[in-house]
Amino acid sequence: MINHLINDINLFKLIYKIGNVDEADMLRTFNMGVGMILVIEGGILENVQSHLQQFDLRGYEIGTIVSGEKKVVFRNRLNWEELPA
Numbered sequence: 001m002i003n004h005l006i007n008d009i010n011l012f013k014l015i016y017k018i019g020n021v022d023e024a025d026m027l028r029t030f031n032m033g034v035g036m037i038l039v040i041e042g043g044i045l046e047n048v049q050s051h052l053q054q055f056d057l058r059g060y061e062i063g064t065i066v067s068g069e070k071k072v073v074f075r076n077r078l079n080w081e082e083l084p085a
Helices: 010-018 023-029 045-053
Strands: none
Touching: 010 023
16 A cells, blocks of 8 residues: 655656646556665564665655555545645
């Protein structure tokens, strides 16, 4: 499950607004600034973040993998006006 998105590129806002693209289509089509992901074992997030910081990289928890229907579920809607640039 993806609980929230952590990064945005202004291009996504522009496509969403000017292109009148549905939010669900935006989320399915683009990675919305997430970039590379690491799937890690629960309980080691702080260790992984610390390791990444040694290389001037940042890591964020964006969701969890749960058993289910084998699909991505977005819990929250995006507030396009308040997404960071």
